[in-house]
Amino acid sequence: MGIVLRQGLRNTVISYIGLALGFVNTAFVVPRFLAAHELGLTSTLLAMATIYAQLSGLGFASVGIKFFPYFRNREAGHQGFLPLLLGVPLLGFGLVTVLFLGGKPLVLNFYETDQALISSYYGWVGVLALFVMLYSLQDAYLKGLYHTAFSSFVQEILLRVLQAGAAVLYGLGYFSFHGYILAYIGTMSGIALLLTVYLGVIGELHIRPNRAVLQVQPLRNILSFGGFALLANISATVIMNIDTIMVGSQLNLAAAGVYSIAFFISTAITLPARSLNKIAFPLLADYWKEQALPRMAAFYRDTTRLNTVLGCYLALGIGLNLDFIYGLMHNPALKAGTTAVLVLLAARLFDGITGLNALIVVTSPRYRYDLLFNISLALATIGLNAVLIPRVGLLGAAVAYLLAIVCINLARTWFVWHSYRMQPLTWRIALIVGIAAVAGVAAWLVPEFPSAFLTMLVRSAVLTALYSALILLTKSAPEVSALLGRILARKRQ
Structure with a gap:
């Protein structure tokens, strides 16, 4: 796990810096300068563009990670792999663009309340989608090269700084709202172009086509895997984005803005898993290539335990x-998402505890079996949102997300165990959850002080002290104990 720990640590540091910047954006910058419906419009455009990009990419981001080990040969330009990785999705983008533009009247019919506002920026969704797609493809290529830190920096830090700058300029009157939207799209486009420059700097921008690419692996196998990966990945994209789109269409863009803030707050607990997954994906592909299933099983258990602790x-x-967090926003309308945050936190925690099942399945020889799970999940997610949002509002979208996450992770965990006799849940996982419950109740029992800031400090201190002490005393997470031991040993030197 050496390379995983090194790259994972770098990505974790970058991710948490990005989280801090994102929190500043969300708590101080964006709510001060944008109204709820403006927040809703921005999040809706990004959600549409993300689904658009996923469909256009034809599953080739996953192709880039699964098949790159077979093409890896720097002296030979990796056998022309990069032109193939970019070329096929660009053809897909052209096709999806035709469908997207032709379907404009149908899409606008879902937004009766804010139809004119959506219509004004409909065409810009395509521009945003193009660069979202290019970023994901280049990021996949960099994962295969085990160069993940720079793409994390660009996405987690630089992008947030640029977006904050755009919001400040809008708030100070240098931009109109239209100018802010264009600047927002420009920042997303800029990071994709920056990855291209980075590939050139490290000498990995091999854009000359090479016929050898057709000889390393049959093109039919690559396209077949890409098709299955597209159908498999689209459910994850639907889960992450359809709720924002459907909240906006079934309620209004202001409600979508409130939900987008709640959704962002809950993403904090995903950062450790996201950081590990960046390097775990190509590593799992190598494990399958080498048929190193015992090493994979150990990696599965270790990363799940670490994700559970964090x-x-x-x-x-x-x-x-949450009261302290929402108080910093100085926008009372956004506090309507408080309960939704709690439900979303539960969903994301369950996702982390069940481990790397999705990555194991999608990189395994039986990746096709994941297709049924994902198609069913995507349809269930849309159905649950359609039923729950009109009846429960924002909370309905959060509950739909929770149910979808629980269902797919139970299905995938069972599938990995049934197919390969690997599962990540041990007695230590139950112990960690029990410790978390004890520490959480103790911190919750701390009475509120007149100062929300003081309440936050005392509760956080109680939680941190009790949780960390119990984790160390019970030795429920050997990795944490070992890391602390190394830190203390260095201090003694």
Whole structure:
């Protein structure tokens, strides 16, 4: 796990810096300068563009990670792999663009309340989608090269700084709202172009086509896997984005803005898993290539345990201090998403505890079996949102997300165990969850002080002290104990 720990640590540091910047954007910058419906429009455009990009990409981001080990040969330009990785999705983008533009009247019919506003920026969704797609493809290529830190920096830090700058300029009157939207799209486009420059700097921008690419692996196998990966990945994209789109269409863009803030707050607990997954995906592909199933099983258990420790702590830290977090936003309308945050935290925690099942399935020889799970999940997610949002509002979207996450993770965990006799849940996982419950209740029992800031400090201190002490005393997470031991040993030197 050496390379995983090194790259994972770098990505974790970058991700948490990005989280801090994102929190500043969300708590101080964006709510001060944008109204709820403006927040809703921005999040809706991004959600549409993300689904658009996923369809256009034809599953080739996953292709780039699964098949790159077979093409890896720097001296030979990786056998022309990059032109293939970019070329096929660009053809897909052209096709999807025709369908998207032709379907404009149908899409606008879902937005009766804010139809004119959506219509004004409909065409810009295509521009945004193009660069979202290019970023994801280049990011997949960099994962295969084990160069993940720079793409994390660009997405987690630079992008947030640029977006904050755009919001400040809008708030100070240098931009109109139209100018802000264009600047927002420009920042997303800019990071994709920056990855291209980075590939050139490290000498990996091999854009000359090479016929050898057709000889390393049959093109039919690559396209077949891409098709299945598209159908498999589209459910994850639907889960992450359809709720914002459907909240906006079934309620209004202001409600979508409130939900987008709640959704962002809950993403904090996903950062450790996201950081590990960046390097875990190509590593799992190598494990399958080498048929190193015992090493994969150990990696599966270790990363799940680590994700559980960090996920429980972060979920409790956020849930216990929501009043303080929303108080920083100085926008009372956004506090309507408080309950939704708690439900979303539960969903994301369950996702982390069940481990790397999705990556194991999608990189395995039986990746096709994941297709049924994902198609069913995508349809269920849309159905649950359609039923729950009109009846429960924002909370309905959060509950739909929770149910979808629980269902797919139970199905995938069972599938991995049934097919390969690997599962990540041990007695230590139950112990960690029990410790989290004890520490969480103790912190919750801390009485509120007149100062919300003081309440947050005391609750966080109680939670941190009790949780970390119990984790160390019970030795429920050997990785944490070992890391602390190394830190203390260095201090003694």
